[in-house]
Amino acid sequence: MLAKRGWINITVLEQRATADYYEPDKSFNYQIDGRGQKFTDFLGLTDKLSEISVPSTEFLLTQIKPDGSSKTSKLPTVNPNRKTAYWLPRRAFVLLLYQEIEQNWQDRITVLFNAKCVQINKKVINNSKQENLEVFVHTENGSVVTFKPYLLVGCDGLHSIVRNTLKEWDKPTSDKFEMKLFPSHSSCLRYKVLTLPPNFPLVSSGNEHAVSTVAYAIRGALRGRKRSVSLGILPLKNPDEPRSANIIKYPDHQIWELKNSEELYNFLENAFPQLPIRQIVSPEEAERFAKSEGGYFPIPQYCSGLHFLLIPEQACLEIPQSSSAGIVLLGDAIHCFPPDIGQGVNSALEDVYILNEALSQSNDELSRSLPLYESLRLPDTKALVYLAQTAYPWQYNQNSLGRLVWYVNFFLRLLLSRLLPFIFNPPAFFLIQNHQLSYQQIWVMVQRTTKTLYILGTILLFGLLALVLKASQNYVLFM
Numbered sequence: 001m002l003a004k005r006g007w008i009n010i011t012v013l014e015q016r017a018t019a020d021y022y023e024p025d026k027s028f029n030y031q032i033d034g035r036g037q038k039f040t041d042f043l044g045l046t047d048k049l050s051e052i053s054v055p056s057t058e059f060l061l062t063q064i065k066p067d068g069s070s071k072t073s074k075l076p077t078v079n080p081n082r083k084t085a086y087w088l089p090r091r092a093f094v095l096l097l098y099q100e101i102e103q104n105w106q107d108r109i110t111v112l113f114n115a116k117c118v119q120i121n122k123k124v125i126n127n128s129k130q131e132n133l134e135v136f137v138h139t140e141n142g143s144v145v146t147f148k149p150y151l152l153v154g155c156d157g158l159h160s161i162v163r164n165t166l167k168e169w170d171k172p173t174s175d176k177f178e179m180k181l182f183p184s185h186s187s188c189l190r191y192k193v194l195t196l197p198p199n200f201p202l203v204s205s206g207n208e209h210a211v212s213t214v215a216y217a218i219r220g221a222l223r224g225r226k227r228s229v230s231l232g233i234l235p236l237k238n239p240d241e242p243r244s245a246n247i248i249k250y251p252d253h254q255i256w257e258l259k260n261s262e263e264l265y266n267f268l269e270n271a272f273p274q275l276p277i278r279q280i281v282s283p284e285e286a287e288r289f290a291k292s293e294g295g296y297f298p299i300p301q302y303c304s305g306l307h308f309l310l311i312p313e314q315a316c317l318e319i320p321q322s323s324s325a326g327i328v329l330l331g332d333a334i335h336c337f338p339p340d341i342g343q344g345v346n347s348a349l350e351d352v353y354i355l356n357e358a359l360s361q362s363n364d365e366l367s368r369s370l371p372l373y374e375s376l377r378l379p380d381t382k383a384l385v386y387l388a389q390t391a392y393p394w395q396y397n398q399n400s401l402g403r404l405v406w407y408v409n410f411f412l413r414l415l416l417s418r419l420l421p422f423i424f425n426p427p428a429f430f431l432i433q434n435h436q437l438s439y440q441q442i443w444v445m446v447q448r449t450t451k452t453l454y455i456l457g458t459i460l461l462f463g464l465l466a467l468v469l470k471a472s473q474n475y476v477l478f479m
């Protein structure tokens with residue numbers, strides 16, 4: 001985005017070894033929806049994205065029960081006016097962006113792999129009040145290289161060193177770079193990803209094989225909170241790419257206690273009698289899975305500081321504000337949550353899109369554009385985290401009662417929004433898919449419906465009480 005705006009000398013620091021570096025426990029599939037496509041449209045990349053993805057309009061889901069019976073259904077299209085979304089693995093998406101740099105922006109962007117940012121300083125320039133930035137980077141050959149950027153973009157994920165540095169710098173005056181936590185019913189669930197071969201056999205006879213573009217929900221036979229398990233497999237365009245099955249459970253589930261490949265094989269064979277487990281999970285993969293720590297879904301969280309300018313306005317009036325160096329934060333570095341609503345990547349891409357708008361509106365002057373970006377994006381950031389907390393946290397079969405209550409609420413809102421659309425809004429999960437609505441607008445709509453439901457509920461309750469009271473009076477009179 002910066003290169004397209006005409007910026008030059010852009011350096012991307014990435015601690016991983018390559019753009020398509022494969023991490024089994026991070027082999028997520030993303031759905032790039034209309035919100036994320038604001039960014040791919042801006043770069044003219046949406047056609048290329050569609051070529052390497054499975055479109056949401058062709059999303060087929062096959063459910064396989066423990067007895068081997070299966071049913072394939074097409075996911076109903078919630079809103080025919082909605083932009084087609086595209087499913088692809090994280091690795092393929094990152095590679096798409098990297099190839100774009102290689103092909104079109106090499107003269108402006110240098111990407112350094114195996115380059116880990118280890119320290120960020122602000123330094124007063126000799127005999128002036130002006131400060132500049134110093135970024136220290138550990139490189140592949142063990143040396144430390146220093147950069148002095150005019151703009152530092154912190155899109156380095158949940159454990160962002162950029163945000164943590166700002167937190168330290170800002171500590172005496174505020175806590176705006178501190179993440180504020182909003183626990184949800186899916187936060188702290190543990191996950192691991194089991195890698196399966198492409199087109200793996202679905203039955204022991206080996207006659208039926210998985211199709212890459214089809215999603216699978218393979219139900220297990222074991223029952224009970226600590227034993228029940230199912231495999232969720234998302235679709236892929238590339239038929240030669242391994243499939244990843246997500247296992248998501250409470251931290252005290254039995255599957256996390258399995259110590260080696262044999263224990264895993266025994267557990268999976270009991271859990272999935274319909275699958276030829278030893279044919280589809282290689283001994284190496286079984287061992288890797290058993291030894292892997294996996295990960296935990298993060299608690300929904302955000303921070304309210306999205307930028308930092310090095311020269312406070314009043315401290316250096318003689319220096320034009322346009323020369324202030326600045327730091328801006330994007331993506332998981334400022335908002336992070338479990339994958340329930342599929343917005344991690346889409347919101348990160350929308351952050352970039354909004355930053356572009358802020359730069360456009362202020363002639364690329366950091367002293368104006370970074371505060372503008374923060375004021376445009378912070379209300380959405382907060383709303384996004386509240387939505388992540390409530391929109392669909394019960395989808396991982398954690399608890400039947402919680403799931404039931406959530407579904408009643410969901411279908412009630414859906415039904416009422418269809419019957420009385422001028423009073424009730426559809427559930428948040430549906431509204432999020434409308435990329436023309438901001439997260440803030442969606443949150444306001446959801447809250448409004450919640451209020452209306454409370455008022456209606458209270459009226460109904462009092463009406464019911466009045467009826468009961470009247471009936472009991474009649475009963476006394478009758479006696």
Ligand SMILES: Cc1cc2nc3c(=O)[nH]c(=O)nc-3n(C[C@H](O)[C@H](O)[C@H](O)COP(=O)(O)OP(=O)(O)OC[C@H]3O[C@@H](n4cnc5c(N)ncnc54)[C@H](O)[C@@H]3O)c2cc1C
Binds near residue numbers: 014015118158298345
């Ligand atoms: C289990 C799970 C499933 C998910 N599923 C989905 C989903 O289905 N849909 C969805 O939209 N989102 C999903 N997400 C969320 C999504 O992955 C993130 O929201 C998204 O990756 C955020 O992008 P980012 O660029 O801000 O951060 P990241 O993707 O974390 O990227 C940060 C990058 O910075 C690099 N880096 C970090 N520190 C340094 C350093 N000091 N020096 C150099 N480089 C550094 C990292 O190596 C990394 O490449 C999921 C997340 C999890 C945990």
